[in-house]
Amino acid sequence: MSPIDTSIGPDRARELFRAELADVRTDAELQALRMRWVGRKGSWVAAFMEALATATPEQKKAFGRGANELKNEVEAAITEREAALAATRQPANAVDITLPGRRPAFGHRHPLSLIRDEVGAIFTRLGYQVLEGPEIEDDYHNFEALNMPEEHPARDMQDTLYLAEPLRIGAGQPLTLLRTHTSAMQIRHMEQHAPPVRLVAIGPVYRKDNLDLTHTPMFHQVEGLVVGKGVTLADLKGTLAAMAEALFGTGIGIRFRPSFFPYTEPSAEVDIQCIKCKGSGCSMCKRTGWIEILGSGMVHPAVFEAVGYDPNEVTGFAFGMGVERVALLKWGAEDIRLFYENDLRFLEQFGL
Amino acid sequence: MKVLLSWIREFVDVPEPAEDIGKLLSVRGLALEGLESHGDDVVMDFDVTANRPDCLSMIGIAREIATAYNRPLTVPAAPPLTIGASVAVTIEAPELCPRYAGAVADVTVGPSPQWLQDRLTACGIRSISNVVDITNYVLLELGQPMHAFDLAKLGGGAIVVRRAKSGESITTLDGKVRSLTPEMLVIADASRAQAIGGVMGGADSEVSAVTKRIVFEAAYFKPSSVRATSKALGLKTDASTRFERGMDVTAPARAMARACQLLEQIGAGKASGTIQDVYPAPQPAASLVLERARLPGLLGMDVPDANVERILRSLGFTVAPHTGGPYGDGHPSDGWTVTTPSWRVDIKRQVDLIEEVGRHHGFEHLPSTFPGVQQAPASSDPRIVRDRRVRNALLGMGFSEAITFAFVEAIAAEPFLAGDSPVALANPLSEKFAVMRPSLLPGLIDAVSHNRRHGRRDVQLFEIGTRFSPRAETRGVGFAWTGLATADHWSGARREVDFFDLKGVVEQLAAVSLVTLTFVAADVPYLVKGRSAAIAVNGSTIGVCGLLDSGVGDRRDLPSGDAVYVGELNLDALTAAAPAETLRATPLPRYPWVVRDLSMLVDDTLSAGTVRGTIRSAAPVTLSEVREFDRYQGTGIPDGKISLSFRLTFQSPERTLTDEEVQAGMQHIIDALTRDLAATQR
Numbered sequence A: 001m002s003p004i005d006t007s008i009g010p011d012r013a014r015e016l017f018r019a020e021l022a023d024v025r026t027d028a029e030l031q032a033l034r035m036r037w038v039g040r041k042g043s044w045v046a047a048f049m050e051a052l053a054t055a056t057p058e059q060k061k062a063f064g065r066g067a068n069e070l071k072n073e074v075e076a077a078i079t080e081r082e083a084a085l086a087a088t089r090q091p092a093n094a095v096d097i098t099l100p101g102r103r104p105a106f107g108h109r110h111p112l113s114l115i116r117d118e119v120g121a122i123f124t125r126l127g128y129q130v131l132e133g134p135e136i137e138d139d140y141h142n143f144e145a146l147n148m149p150e151e152h153p154a155r156d157m158q159d160t161l162y163l164a165e166p167l168r169i170g171a172g173q174p175l176t177l178l179r180t181h182t183s184a185m186q187i188r189h190m191e192q193h194a195p196p197v198r199l200v201a202i203g204p205v206y207r208k209d210n211l212d213l214t215h216t217p218m219f220h221q222v223e224g225l226v227v228g229k230g231v232t233l234a235d236l237k238g239t240l241a242a243m244a245e246a247l248f249g250t251g252i253g254i255r256f257r258p259s260f261f262p263y264t265e266p267s268a269e270v271d272i273q274c275i276k277c278k279g280s281g282c283s284m285c286k287r288t289g290w291i292e293i294l295g296s297g298m299v300h301p302a303v304f305e306a307v308g309y310d311p312n313e314v315t316g317f318a319f320g321m322g323v324e325r326v327a328l329l330k331w332g333a334e335d336i337r338l339f340y341e342n343d344l345r346f347l348e349q350f351g352l
Numbered sequence B: 001m002k003v004l005l006s007w008i009r010e011f012v013d014v015p016e017p018a019e020d021i022g023k024l025l026s027v028r029g030l031a032l033e034g035l036e037s038h039g040d041d042v043v044m045d046f047d048v049t050a051n052r053p054d055c056l057s058m059i060g061i062a063r064e065i066a067t068a069y070n071r072p073l074t075v076p077a078a079p080p081l082t083i084g085a086s087v088a089v090t091i092e093a094p095e096l097c098p099r100y101a102g103a104v105a106d107v108t109v110g111p112s113p114q115w116l117q118d119r120l121t122a123c124g125i126r127s128i129s130n131v132v133d134i135t136n137y138v139l140l141e142l143g144q145p146m147h148a149f150d151l152a153k154l155g156g157g158a159i160v161v162r163r164a165k166s167g168e169s170i171t172t173l174d175g176k177v178r179s180l181t182p183e184m185l186v187i188a189d190a191s192r193a194q195a196i197g198g199v200m201g202g203a204d205s206e207v208s209a210v211t212k213r214i215v216f217e218a219a220y221f222k223p224s225s226v227r228a229t230s231k232a233l234g235l236k237t238d239a240s241t242r243f244e245r246g247m248d249v250t251a252p253a254r255a256m257a258r259a260c261q262l263l264e265q266i267g268a269g270k271a272s273g274t275i276q277d278v279y280p281a282p283q284p285a286a287s288l289v290l291e292r293a294r295l296p297g298l299l300g301m302d303v304p305d306a307n308v309e310r311i312l313r314s315l316g317f318t319v320a321p322h323t324g325g326p327y328g329d330g331h332p333s334d335g336w337t338v339t340t341p342s343w344r345v346d347i348k349r350q351v352d353l354i355e356e357v358g359r360h361h362g363f364e365h366l367p368s369t370f371p372g373v374q375q376a377p378a379s380s381d382p383r384i385v386r387d388r389r390v391r392n393a394l395l396g397m398g399f400s401e402a403i404t405f406a407f408v409e410a411i412a413a414e415p416f417l418a419g420d421s422p423v424a425l426a427n428p429l430s431e432k433f434a435v436m437r438p439s440l441l442p443g444l445i446d447a448v449s450h451n452r453r454h455g456r457r458d459v460q461l462f463e464i465g466t467r468f469s470p471r472a473e474t475r476g477v478g479f480a481w482t483g484l485a486t487a488d489h490w491s492g493a494r495r496e497v498d499f500f501d502l503k504g505v506v507e508q509l510a511a512v513s514l515v516t517l518t519f520v521a522a523d524v525p526y527l528v529k530g531r532s533a534a535i536a537v538n539g540s541t542i543g544v545c546g547l548l549d550s551g552v553g554d555r556r557d558l559p560s561g562d563a564v565y566v567g568e569l570n571l572d573a574l575t576a577a578a579p580a581e582t583l584r585a586t587p588l589p590r591y592p593w594v595v596r597d598l599s600m601l602v603d604d605t606l607s608a609g610t611v612r613g614t615i616r617s618a619a620p621v622t623l624s625e626v627r628e629f630d631r632y633q634g635t636g637i638p639d640g641k642i643s644l645s646f647r648l649t650f651q652s653p654e655r656t657l658t659d660e661e662v663q664a665g666m667q668h669i670i671d672a673l674t675r676d677l678a679a680t681q682r
C-alpha cells in the first residue's frame, strides 16, 4: 500500500484506489479501505481537500475537479462493493450445502425385470394380453401338443430337465418336467379359449444347458401368439418390426431367415440390424450386419388340431424371444451369468 | 454340413463367389456357418435344420442353390449294371427295413487317388481305403449311407436282414461288444449279426487290406427304429443321424450304381453281379393339393403362378393344375396338384409347400402389416399388476430386485421344506441345482452371501418368484436385509438393522395390499427363536420374518457374525385375503379427535400385543387408534416390570366427543388393565 501522497495527483490516485479495491475480499477489508480513502481524517480524500485549501489558484485549477471526482468514485465504488459482499454473505444458520444429502432408501430393478416389463408394455400397447403360467409341465403341453411327439428328433433340440418323481397337481396328466418354453402356456390358453387369440406369455423356462457366457439352465422367455381369421406371415413381420424398433431404437430393421421349428410352418428366424454398427458389419455381428434375436413362424396346423381349432378357419403366428438375449444386446453386457449373481454393483447400474 | 464348392459346381453352374452364395442361401433356409479355403477350393459349412436330411449331401445343397439362383441342376446318370452272380438278400423284417440293395464286387484294396482323398478330407472325413472311401464319397454326394462287407467273412455268402435275437451280441467297428435286443435290426449272414442296421458295421466282416470280394450295402432303414437303437446303445454315427431323420427310399439303387461306377473309375475293382435290390412294397409318391388362395392367405404376399411352379419344379416336385376345384378343372385360380419327391420326407401338408414357395420367392418381399383386431383385448394375468405393486413398495423401501435360479442345492432347501418332500430333478445340471426351491430364501441368502463376500457391507435384496412343493406352485416374495438400517451418512445416527425394521417392511406390504396381518412368535428351523414371527392373515399363516439362524448362514458361506434378517410372504394367499369388493372411499371425519396418552407398568413377560388387546376390548367404540409410543425398562422401574406408553385417539363420525365421556372411557380401560393384567398406571 502506497503512503498517501497528493503530489501524484487525483488521476493516478484513482488508479491506485481501483487496484486496492480489486483486492478487497471481506467486509473488514472494505471498511479499512473506506477509512483509508474517504475517512474524515488522514484519508486520501481528506489529504486532497487539505491540499486544495492551501493550493495556488493554478494548482486548484489543475486538480480541484479531479479530487471531487475521486471522492465521488470512491464512495460509489465502496457502496457498490458493500452491496455485492452483502449478497454473498451466508446467514448465521447456513449449512454447507456441498456436503452429501441424506438419501431416502430406494432399490434398483433387476435388468431382466425391466426388459420383461418393457416387452409387456409394448405388446399391451399393441392390444395383447400378457399371461404367465405354471413352470412345471406335463409332456403333452410342453411337447406333444406342439407337434413334437415322443420320437420327434426336435426333442433333442431342447434338452429337458425332468422331475425325479411326477407330480399330480389338479386333474390333468402327471407333471413330469420343467417347461422348456412358455409355449406350453399358450396351448393351455387355446384349450380354454376360442379364437381370436392375441397374447404374450412371459416367464422363466428351463433347459439342460451348462452355464457359460451365453447360456444358463434357467432363462426367461417372451412368446407371442396371435390367432384369427386371415393372420399372415406379413402380419408377423410388421409386428416384430414394431417390437424391434420399440426395444432397440427407431430405424433398427429386421429380416426373416427361413428356419425350422416343429410347431410353426413356415418358420423364420428373425435378425435385427446390428445395434452397434447399424448394419455395416462389426465384431459384434460377425461382420454380417445382423444379429439373431428370435424364432417365429405361422402356427402349425397340427398345433391347432391339438387344441381343437380348425386350421381351415383360422391361421396364426407365434414367436419366442429370450429376455436375457435382449438384455445382453441392449445393454452391451457380455456375460449372461451376471444376471443371476445379483451383485449389487451390477444391479445398481440399472435405475428404477 | 460341409460342402466343397467345386463338387457343388459339378451339379449346378454357379460362378458366383462363395460369400455371395452363402449370403443368398442364408435367407433361403440354409444358414452359412463357416467358410474356409482349401487349396484352390472353398469349403462351405451350412447349418442344415433337423427337418432337411436331404440337404446332408452335395446334391441336396446344389439343388437349393440351383433353385435360389434359378439355374438348372444336372445330375449325371450312373450306367446300369448287369452280369454274373450276386449275393442273396433276404429281408425278414420289412417293417424295420423296407428296402435293401446289395452288390458283389471284386476289389484290390489300397489307397484312394489323391483327388478323392482331398475331397473327403476337405469335408472332414478321414481317408481309410479305396473301398471305404467310396462309401463315404457316395454318402457325401448323394446323402445315402453305405457299407461294405468282406464277402469272405460272411458265412454262407448270404445277407439276411432281421431283428436281433435275444442274447445276441456283436463287436462293432469301434471294437466294442454290443448286446442286442429283438427291437434292434441287424444285417446278418447265415449264422450271426454282421452289422447293426443303419448304425454301425461289425468288426468281423470289416474290409481289410487282404479283402478280395466285397458286398456293398445301400438300404433304407426306418427312422424310429434307428433312433431307438442308437439311443439304446448310446451310439450315434453319421449314418444313424441321417437314417433317423429320414432318408430317400429311392436312393439305394442310385447310390449302389454310383458306388460301382466309382469303383471302376478309380481302378479299385469291378462289380461282378447284378444289384440285388429288394424292395417288396414300393411306396407311391405322395401328392398334395396347393390351393391358390392359400398362398397369399398364409404369407400375406402374393407369388406369381409362374414363380410358384418354377420353384416347386426346381426343388424336384412335379406340378400339375389341380382338378376338381370350385372354379372348374384346370382353372389357374384353383391351384396345383403337387407330387413330392421321395427325398423330401419333411413335406406332409399344404403349409409345407407354401413354405417352400415362400422362402424361395424370398421373405424379403414380405410387406409389414398388422393383424386385425376382432374383439377388445382380454385383460392380462392379475398377478402382473399385483407383483408390480409389491415390487414398487420394496424398491421404495430400499430393496434391490434379485432373480435367482429356481433350483437349489438339496442341503440349501432342506431347512425350508416344512415337512414336505423336495421337488427333485431327475437329471439336474449339477448338485448345485438338484431340487426346485421350496422357498425364495435359499437363493436370496446365497445372493446376500455373494455380496458380503465381495466387500458389500449393507445388503437389501428381494425376489418375487415361484416356490415349488409336491402340492402346488405358489408365487411368493422373499426379502433379506443385513447391515445398516439407516443411510450411512456423515451426520451420524447409524443403526444396524433389527427385527422391527423387517417387521415394518411386512407391515408396509400389508398396507399396500389392503390386508391386515397378525404376528405370532415363530418356531422355524432357519430363524432364531425369539427373533422371529409367523405372519398370518385371517388365522392362516402366509409367511415368516425374523433373524436368520447363524448355522444356516454359515452353510451358505455368510461371513460369521452377520445378522441377516429375512422374510417371505405367499403372495397368492396375500392377494386372496385382500378385499374382493371394489374399494369405496370413506368421507373424511367432520368432528375433531381427542388424544390421550396412557403409561402403564406391567410385567415384562406380557407382550405389548396382549396389553393392546386388553385396551381395545375395554375401550368404547369411539377409540379409533392405539399406538405404542414408548417402552421403558430400567432406572425408576421395579424389577420384572416394564413401562409401556400408549397414545389413544378417540373419534366419533357423528358428534364432537365430550371430555367426560373420553375420561370415562379411559377409566374403563385403566380398570380393565389393572384387573386383567395386574397393571398399574404410572
Ligand SMILES: [Zn+2]
Pocket (backbone or CB within 6 Å): A274, A275, A276, A277, A278, A279, A280, A281, A282, A283, A284, A285, A286, A287, A289, A290
Ligand atoms: Zn455389427
